[in-house]
Amino acid sequence: xxATPSSSRIPIIIILxxxxxxxxVSSSPATAPLSGSDTDLAALLAFKAQLADPLSVLANNWTxxxxxxxxxxxxSRRRQRLTALSFSATPLIGPLVxxxxxxxxxxxxxxxxxxxxxxxPPELGRxxxxxxxxxxxxxxxxDIPTALGNLTSLEFLWLSYNQLTGQIPPDIFVHMxxxxxxxxxxxxxxxxxxxxxxxxxxxxxxxxFYSNNLLGQIPPKMLLHLFNLREIDLSDNKLSxxxxxxxxxxxxxxxxxHFANVGLSGHIPPEMLLHLFNLRNLDLSVNDLSxxxxxxxxxxxxxxxxxxxxxxxxxxxxxxxxxxSNCRNLQLINxxxxxxxxxxxxxxxxxxxxxxxxxxxxxxxxxxxxxxILNISSLEWLHxxxxxxxxxxxxxxxxxxxxxxxxxxxxxxLGTIPNEIGMIGxxxxxxxxxxxxxxxxxxxxxxxxxxxxxxxxxxxxSSMIPASLFHLNKLIELDLSYNSFDGSLPxxxxxLTQIYQMDISSNFLRESIPKSIGQLKMLTYLNLSHNxxxxxxxxxxxxxxxxxxxxxxxxxxxxxxxxxxxxxxxxITLNLSFNMLEGQIPEGGVFSNLALQSLIGNAKLCGxxxxxxxxxxxxxxxxxxxxxxxxxxxFIVAFGSISTILxxxxxxxxxxxxxxxISFDSIDGIGHQIVSYRELIGATNNFDEDNLLGSGSFGRVxxxxxxxxxxxxxxxxxxxxxxxxxxxxxxxxxRMARHRNLMRILNTCSNxxxxxxxxxxxxxxxxxxxxHQSQSTMHLGFLERLDVMLDVSMAMEYLHHDHFEVVxxxxxxxxxVLFDEDMTAHVADFGIARxxxxxxxxxxxxxxxxxxxxMAPEYGSLGKASxxxxxxxxxxxxxxxxxxxxxxxxxxxxxxxxxxxxxRAFPVDLVHVVDDQLFQGPASSSSYDLYGGxxxxxxxxxxxxxxxxPCQRMNMKDVVVGLKNIKxxxxxxxxxxxxxxxx
Numbered sequence: 001x002x003a004t005p006s007s008s009r010i011p012i013i014i015i016l017x018x019x020x021x022x023x024x025v026s027s028s029p030a031t032a033p034l035s036g037s038d039t040d041l042a043a044l045l046a047f048k049a050q051l052a053d054p055l056s057v058l059a060n061n062w063t064x065x066x067x068x069x070x071x072x073x074x075x076s077r078r079r080q081r082l083t084a085l086s087f088s089a090t091p092l093i094g095p096l097v098x099x100x101x102x103x104x105x106x107x108x109x110x111x112x113x114x115x116x117x118x119x120x121p122p123e124l125g126r127x128x129x130x131x132x133x134x135x136x137x138x139x140x141x142x143d144i145p146t147a148l149g150n151l152t153s154l155e156f157l158w159l160s161y162n163q164l165t166g167q168i169p170p171d172i173f174v175h176m177x178x179x180x181x182x183x184x185x186x187x188x189x190x191x192x193x194x195x196x197x198x199x200x201x202x203x204x205x206x207x208x209f210y211s212n213n214l215l216g217q218i219p220p221k222m223l224l225h226l227f228n229l230r231e232i233d234l235s236d237n238k239l240s241x242x243x244x245x246x247x248x249x250x251x252x253x254x255x256x257x258h259f260a261n262v263g264l265s266g267h268i269p270p271e272m273l274l275h276l277f278n279l280r281n282l283d284l285s286v287n288d289l290s291x292x293x294x295x296x297x298x299x300x301x302x303x304x305x306x307x308x309x310x311x312x313x314x315x316x317x318x319x320x321x322x323x324x325s326n327c328r329n330l331q332l333i334n335x336x337x338x339x340x341x342x343x344x345x346x347x348x349x350x351x352x353x354x355x356x357x358x359x360x361x362x363x364x365x366x367x368x369x370x371x372x373i374l375n376i377s378s379l380e381w382l383h384x385x386x387x388x389x390x391x392x393x394x395x396x397x398x399x400x401x402x403x404x405x406x407x408x409x410x411x412x413x414l415g416t417i418p419n420e421i422g423m424i425g426x427x428x429x430x431x432x433x434x435x436x437x438x439x440x441x442x443x444x445x446x447x448x449x450x451x452x453x454x455x456x457x458x459x460x461x462s463s464m465i466p467a468s469l470f471h472l473n474k475l476i477e478l479d480l481s482y483n484s485f486d487g488s489l490p491x492x493x494x495x496l497t498q499i500y501q502m503d504i505s506s507n508f509l510r511e512s513i514p515k516s517i518g519q520l521k522m523l524t525y526l527n528l529s530h531n532x533x534x535x536x537x538x539x540x541x542x543x544x545x546x547x548x549x550x551x552x553x554x555x556x557x558x559x560x561x562x563x564x565x566x567x568x569x570x571x572i573t574l575n576l577s578f579n580m581l582e583g584q585i586p587e588g589g590v591f592s593n594l595a596l597q598s599l600i601g602n603a604k605l606c607g608x609x610x611x612x613x614x615x616x617x618x619x620x621x622x623x624x625x626x627x628x629x630x631x632x633x634x635f636i637v638a639f640g641s642i643s644t645i646l647x648x649x650x651x652x653x654x655x656x657x658x659x660x661x662i663s664f665d666s667i668d669g670i671g672h673q674i675v676s677y678r679e680l681i682g683a684t685n686n687f688d689e690d691n692l693l694g695s696g697s698f699g700r701v702x703x704x705x706x707x708x709x710x711x712x713x714x715x716x717x718x719x720x721x722x723x724x725x726x727x728x729x730x731x732x733x734x735r736m737a738r739h740r741n742l743m744r745i746l747n748t749c750s751n752x753x754x755x756x757x758x759x760x761x762x763x764x765x766x767x768x769x770x771x772h773q774s775q776s777t778m779h780l781g782f783l784e785r786l787d788v789m790l791d792v793s794m795a796m797e798y799l800h801h802d803h804f805e806v807v808x809x810x811x812x813x814x815x816x817v818l819f820d821e822d823m824t825a826h827v828a829d830f831g832i833a834r835x836x837x838x839x840x841x842x843x844x845x846x847x848x849x850x851x852x853x854x855m856a857p858e859y860g861s862l863g864k865a866s867x868x869x870x871x872x873x874x875x876x877x878x879x880x881x882x883x884x885x886x887x888x889x890x891x892x893x894x895x896x897x898x899x900x901x902x903x904r905a906f907p908v909d910l911v912h913v914v915d916d917q918l919f920q921g922p923a924s925s926s927s928y929d930l931y932g933g934x935x936x937x938x939x940x941x942x943x944x945x946x947x948x949x950p951c952q953r954m955n956m957k958d959v960v961v962g963l964k965n966i967k968x969x970x971x972x973x974x975x976x977x978x979x980x981x982x983x
Contacts, residue, residue: 036079036081036104036105037080037081039102039103039104040067040081040082040102040103040105041065041067042099042102043082043097043099043100043102043103044062044067044070044073044082044085046097046099047085047096047097047099047100048062049097050094050095050097051092051093051094052091052092052093052094053092053093054091054093054943054944054947054952055090055091055903055906055940055943055944055947056947056949056952057071057072057087057090057092058071058092067082068080068082072085072086072087072090073085074086074108076105079105081104081105082103082105082106083105083106083107083108084106084107084108084109084110085100085103085106085108085109085110085111086108086109086110086111087110087111087112087114088110088111088112088113088114089112089113089114089907089908089936090114090907091114091115091940091944092111092114092115092116093114093115093116093117094116094117094118095116095117095118095119096111096116096118096120096121096124096135096140097121098121098122098123099123100121100123100124100127101121101123101124101125101126101127102123102126103127104126104127104128104129105129106127106129106130107129107130107131107132107153108130108131108132109124109127109130109132109133109134109135110132110134111134111135111138112134112135112136112137112138112158113136113137113138114137114138115138115139116135116138116139116140117138117139117140117141118140118141118142119140119141119142119143119145120135120140120142120144120145120148120159120164121145122145122146122147122148123147124145124147124148124151125145125147125148125149125150125151126147126150127151128150128151128152128153129153130151130153130154131153131154131155131156131178132154132155132156133148133151133154133156133157133158133159134156134157134158135158135159135162136158136159136160136161136162136183137160137161137162138161138162139162139163140159140162140163140164141162141163141164141165142164142165142166143164143165143166143167143169144159144164144166144168144169144172144184144189145169146169146171146172148169148172149169149171149172149173149174149175149176150175151176152175152176152177152178153178154176154178154179155178155179155180155181156179156180156181157176157179157181157182157183158181158183159183159184159187160183160184160185160186160187160208161185161186161187162186162187163187163188164184164187164188164189165187165188165189165190166189166190166191167189167190167191167192168184168189168191168193168194168197170194170196170197172197173197173198173200173201174199174200175200176200176201177200177201177202177203178203179201179203179204180203180204180205180206181204181205181206181207181208182204182206182207182208183206183207183208184208184209184212185208185209185210185211185212185233186210186211186212187211187212188212188213189209189212189213189214190212190213190214190215191214191215191216192214192215192216192217193209193214193216193218193219193222193239194219195219195221195222196219196221197219197222198222198223198225198226199224199225200225201225201226202225202226202227202228203228204226204228204229205228205229205230205231205253206229206230206231207226207229207231207232207233208231208233209233209234209237210233210234210235210236210237210258211235211236211237212236212237213237213238214234214237214238214239215237215238215239215240216239216240216241217239217240217241217242218234218239218241218243218244218247219244220244220246220247222247223247223248223250223251224250225250226250226251227250227251227252227253228253229251229253229254230253230254230255230256231254231255231256231258232254232256232257232258233256233258234258234259234262235258235259235260235261235262235283236260236261236262237261237262237263238262238263239262239263239264240263240265241262241263241264241265242264242265242266243259243264243266243268243269243272244269245269245271245272246271247272248272248273248275248276249271249274249275250275251275251276252275252276252277252278253278254276254278254279255278255279255280255281256279256280256281256283257276257279257281257282257283257284258281258283259283259284259287260283260284260285260286260287260308261285261286261287262287263287263288264284264287264288264289265287265288265289265290266289266290266291267289267290267291267292268284268289268291268293268294270294270296270297271297272297273297273298273300273301274297274300275300276300276301277300277301277302277303278303279301279303279304280303280304280305280306280329281304281305281306281308282301282304282306282307282308282309283306283308284308284309284312285308285309285310285311285312285334286310286311286312287311287312288312288313289309289312289313289314290312290313290314290315291314291315291316292314292315292316292317292320293309293314293316293320294320295319295320295322295323296323298320298323298324298326298327299323299326301326301327302326302327302328302329303327303329304324304327304329304330305327305329305330305331305332306330306331306332307324307330307332307333307334308332308334309334309335309338310334310335310336310337310338310359311336311337311338312337312338313338313339314335314338314339314340315338315339315340315341316340316341317340317341317342317345318335318340318342318344318345318360318365319345321333321344321345321347321348321351322345322347322350324351325347325350325351325352327352328352328354329352329354330351330352330354330355331354331355331356331357332355332356332357332359333351333355333357333358333359333360334357334359335359335360335363336359336360336361336362336363336383337361337362337363338362338363339363339364340360340363340364340365341363341364341365341366342365342366343365343366343367343368343370344360344365344367344369344370344373345370346370346372347372348370348372348373348376349370349371349372349373349374349375349376350372351376352376353375353376353377353378354378355376355378355379356378356379356380356381357379357380357381357383358373358376358379358381358382358383359381359383360383360384360387361383361384361385361386361387361407362385362386362387363386363387364387364388365384365387365388365389366387366388366389366390367389367390367391368389368390368391368392368393368394368413369384369389369391369393369394369397371394371396374394374396374397374399374400376400377399377400377401377402378402379400379402379403380402380403380404380405380426381404381405382400382403382405382406382407382408383405383407384407384408384411385407385408385409385410385411385431386409386410386411387410387411388411388412389408389411389412389413390411390412390413390414391413391415392413392414392415392416392418393408393413393415393417393418393421394418395418395419395420396420397418397420397421397424398420398421398423398424400424401424401425401426402426403424403426403427404426404427404428404429404450405427405428405429406421406424406427406429406430406431406432407429407431408431408432408435409431409432409433409434409435409455410433410434410435411434411435412435412436413432413435413436413437414435414436414437414438415436415437415438416437416438416439417432417437417439417441417442417456417461418442419442419444420444421442421444421445421448422442422443422444422445422446422447422448423444423447424448425447425448425449425450426450427448427450427451428450428451428452428453429451429452429453429454430448430451430453430454430455430456431453431454431455432455432456432459433455433456433457433458433459433479434457434458434459435458435459436459436460437456437459437460437461438459438460438461438462439461439462439463440461440462440463440464440466441456441461441463441465441466441469442466443466443468445466445468445469445472446466446467446468446469446471446472447468448472449472449473449474450474451472451474451475452474452475452476452477453475453476453477454475454477454478454479455477455479456479456480456483457479457480457481457482457483457503458481458482458483459482459483460483460484461480461483461484461485462483462484462485462486463485463486463487464485464486464487464488465480465485465487465489465490465504465509467490467492470489470490470492470493470494470495470496471495471496472495472496473495473496473497473498474498475496475498475499476498476499476500476501477499477500477501477502478496478499478501478502478503478504479501479502479503480503480504480507481503481504481505481506481507481527482505482506482507483506483507484507484508485504485507485508485509486507486508486509486510487509487510487511488509488510488511488512488514489504489509489511489513489514489517490514491514491516492514492516493514493516493517493520494516494519494520496520497520497522498522499520499522499523500522500523500524500525500546501523501524501525502520502523502525502526502527503525503526503527504527504528504531505527505528505529505530505531505551506529506530506531507530507531508531508532509528509531509532509533510531510532510533510534511533511534511535512533512534512535512540513528513533513535513537513540513541513557514540515539515540517540517541517544518539518540518541518542518543518544519543520544521543521544521545521546522546523544523546523547524546524547524548524549524570525547525548525549526544526547526549526550526551527549527550527551528551528552528555529551529552529553529554529555529575530553530554530555531554531555532555532556533552533555533556533557534555534556534557534558535557535558535559536557536558536559536560537552537557537559537561537562538559538560538562541562541564541565542562542564544568545568545569545570546570547568547570547571548570548571548572548573549571549572549573549574550565550571550573550574550575551573551574551575552575552576552579553575553576553577553578553579553598553601554577554578554579555578555579556579556580557576557579557580557581558579558580558581558582559581559582559583560581560582560583560584561576561581561583561584561585561586561605562586563586565586565589565590565591566586566587566588566589566590566591567588567589567763567821568589568590569589569764569821569822569823570823571589571590572590573590574590574591574594574598575597575598576598576599576602577597577598577599577600577601577602578600578601578602579601579602580602580604581599581602581604581605582602582604582605583604583605583606583616584606584607584616585599585605585606585607585608585611585613587607587608588821589821591608594608594611595611596611596612599611599613675706675747675748675749675756675758676749677749677754679706679749680704680713680749680756680758683704683705683706683711683713684702684703684704684713687702687715688702691703691704693712699714699715699716700714700715701713701714701715702715703761706747706758709746710761710763711746711758711759711760711761712758712759712760712761712762713756713757713758713759714756714757714759715754715755715756716755716756716757739794739795739798739799740791740794740824741791741792741794741795741798741824741825741826741827742795742798742799742826742827743759743760743762743818743826743827743828743829744759744760744826745757745758745759746758746759746760759828760820760826762818762819762820762826762828763819763820763821764778764818764819764820764821764823765818765819766814766815766816766817766818766819767788767814767815767817767818767819767825767881768813768814768815768817769815770819771814771880771881771884772884772886779917780917781918782918782934782970783967783970784823785881785882785918786938786963786966786967786970787825787967788817788825788881789877789878789881789963790960790963790964790967791824791825791826792812792817792825792827792874792877793874793956793959793960793963794960795825795826795827796809796812796827796870796871796874796956796959797956797957797959797960800867800870800955800956800957801955801956801957806867808865808866808867808869808870809827809870809873810859810865810869810870811829811851811854811873812827812854812870812873812874812877813851813853813854813873813877814877814880814881816828816829817877852888853876853886853887853888853898854872854873854876854877854887855869855872855873856868856869856872856873856950857872857948858950859872866950867955867956868950868951868953869950870956871945871953871954871955871956871959872945872946872947872950872953874945874956874959875899875941875942875943875944875945875946875947875953876898876899876946878941878942878945878946879898879899879902879939879942879943879946880898882914882915882918882938882939882942883898883901883902883913883914883915884915884916884917885898885901885913885915886898899943899946901913902939902942902943903943906936906939906940906943907935907936907939907940910935910936910939911935913939914935933973934966934969934970937962937966938966941954941959941962941963941966945959
């Protein structure tokens with residue numbers, strides 16, 4: 001029994017000892033370190049803790065302590081230590097933590113296009129086993145840490161596409177003897193290139209420093225020890241340097257040299273290419289290089305494929321081309337934008353049969369095409385615009401069976417267009433404008449079934465335009481302006497099914513405009529000015545609803561101006577001057593902003609007093625002497641009615657000091673009956689079903705007309721209590737809210753038995769109909785959809801953040817986005833809108849219906865409305881717009897939702913979920929654009945807005961900024977592509 005107390009004390013002592021050991025371990029890590037696995041786990045958790053993880057990639061996958069199975073993590077088998085951390089195109093958003101420097105077994109650190117911010121932690125320099133360090137495509141800023149020079153095992157260093165600044169540390173590569181690839185491209189690095197930067201990196205094969213702000217000279221000995229170098233790219237810097245003569249002497253393995261837009265000056269050293277036996281690509285474009293091109297160095301570059309020298313000041317003749325006959329793999333020669341003189345040498349025919357592209361425009365070349373050039377059987381692109389060529393195109397040009405692009409525009413070529421051009425079936429682009437071609441267009445042009453663009457303008461061509469030209473169903477641009485074509489256009493021009501731009505102005509064409517031109521539904525630009533066309537324009541133009549520019553000036557067109565032109569929503573430019581038009585000038589649409597110069601020279605037009613035309617007066621064939629007596633009472637009543645109307649109108653003018661139409665927009669109280677029930681009866685023909693626009697949750701909407709203004713009249717169901725609240729809420733919101741992208745309330749009608757809202761009329765229907773109704777003729781391309789969602793986001797930003805009270809929509813969906821005549825999107829149907837008392841106050845209302853598929857989880861289950869629930873609805877609608885799938889589509893059900901479907905494809909398989917319609921239609925929405933890097937940010941925004949967790953959703957201010965940035969980048973890319981195509 002005596003042993004019992006002592007035995008009970010033993011566990012207590014052990015516990016005390018263990019506690020002291022624990023304290024010792026925590027306070028003295030040097031004497032009792034954590035295990036390697038624990039260190040790795042701690043580093044990963046610290047990394048995770050600093051990241052926003054908007055798509056919950058880490059939150060959903062980094063759970064438990066067995067981190068070797070976590071997404072993006074790889075471990076060694078023997079030690080269970082972390083060896084690789086890899087994330088690509090996964091939005092993590094946040095900084096890299098210094099704790100990553102504790103991952104002592106890490107060999108691969110690959111975090112690309114993840115929106116990582118902040119600076120590069122110097123602690124990464126402790127990772128002695130690191131072989132791959134790839135952090136490109138993020139938002140890293142600050143200097144490159146010199147501590148990275150301690151990474152002696154490093155083979156690949158990718159820091160490109162960030163926002164790094166400062167200089168390149170001079171000694172950073174001294175100990176990196178295994179370095180294979182270095183990329184610091186697309187940053188903001190400044191200063192000079194250190195002269196001995198690569199003295200010890202003999203293994204270096206690829207070096208990319210392009211698109212920075214590097215200054216000064218190219219160090220003459222920079223490449224002295226790079227015996228294995230295969231590619232160097234210094235393009236788009238500010239080096240202001242000459243090419244050191246012996247720069248490449250010790251780089252026999254070099255394949256690609258990219259020195260474009262570097263600031264090079266002086267001449268191309270003859271010794272430069274002497275030892276580059278393996279050279280494939282030489283790009284010295286957009287510099288200030290001068291003098292002649294040396295010929296003999298090309299004798300030592302037998303594998304050369306691309307010679308790119310445009311936009312310099314190179315001069316002399318082109319005899320050096322003969323030396324290129326040794327380069328049997330040559331595919332592209334670009335000499336555009338220099339000062340070369342003389343003619344193209346006859347020995348051009350000795351160039352390799354593999355040559356695909358020859359570009360020498362914007363020089364001072366004379367003569368013409370040497371017949372020997374026709375020996376180059378593989379040539380696809382031949383560009384010689386803006387030279388001094390005078391000789392005719394050789395008739396034997398038809399042997400160039402692979403030619404796709406022929407540009408000899410802006411020369412002085414004198415002669416006829418050879419009939420043989422019509423035998424080149426592969427031809428897609430033909431530009432012969434601004435020469436001295438005469439005669440007719442060969443009828444053989446009808447054989448050019450692949451032709452897409454043809455410009456023969458500003459020549460001396462005559463005779464009739466061959467009918468065969470109008471049967472080319474792939475033609476999208478046709479310019480025959482400023483010639484001497486006569487006769488009439490063919491009766492049938494409907495074969496140009498794809499054409500969107502046609503200019504036949506400044507010729508001698510006569511007769512009427514063919515009616516078949518109305519079948520060219522894709523036409524957006526039509527110029528028939530300065531001809532002698534007769535007849536009216538009613539029938540030919542009525543179906544050309546996509547027109548953006550129409551010029552019929554200086555013809556003999558008669559009749560009235562068709563009223564339908566005012567309804568062409570895309571029509572921006574219209575010129576009808578100097579014709580024989582008469583009658584009323586239409587109102588609205590393009591005529592709202594038309595200048596006098598567009599209508600002048602039509603003496604019998606009337607209306608549009610702001611342009612100086614007389615008012616239209618109806619002709620009267622009766623006089624007072626012959627006025628029938630039986631009409632006198634009618635006349636008196638009518639006169640009295642008109643007088644009364646004028647009196648009321650005048651009184652209204654004096655009271656309100658505003659026009660009657662403007663008064664529609666000046667509602668002065670919810671219960672004030674500005675519009676009577678009787679007026680609404682008359683405006684809608686007693687609410688005739690023919691005027692019904694649609695039905696909603698709380699009533700029906702009719703089209704009507706009040707004082708000449710087309711309106712939508714929303715009549716509420718008085719049997720529903722919610723409809724009464726809807727009326728009050730919608731009146732309050734729309735009466736006080738003023739925004740370009742919100743539906744405007746013009747007036748109200750309210751009494752004990754009737755409630756109605758008078759709203760803007762939206763002639764182009766809803767987003768839902770445009771997306772999902774097959775009979776819709778309007779194509780919504782990528783840019784159009786982007787603009788629609790930007791319009792909606794700006795409206796919601798106003799309601800959520802800029803209105804003096806926070807307004808919730810609570811039922812945002814495509815059927816509530818309507819389009820006016822200009823295709824501007826307006827957010828509508830605030831029937832269940834709610835006002836919040838404070839910015840962050842949610843509101844619970846069990847009676848708010850919402851719409852299945854668009855309701856946020858917390859809204860649908862709890863009736864809890866907030867700005868975040870509106871953002872969720874916006875996100876679902878955003879995904880619907882770019883996938884073309886409704887959230888209630890039959891393919892969704894059970895556990896698969898629209899958002900989950902997109903999330904599974906994000907980011908690498910988005911092409912499988914994007915709407916197929918975006919790969920059709922105009923070039924602005926082509927697959928080329930979508931593959932240009934815009935799918936990922938678009939769908940990322942939609943996924944973020946529709947996150948299940950409200951706190952992870954974006955706010956509407958950030959949505960607007962994000963969409964504006966995407967649109968700016970998109971337009972920038974399209975402009976660059978357009979310039980490239982033009983050049």
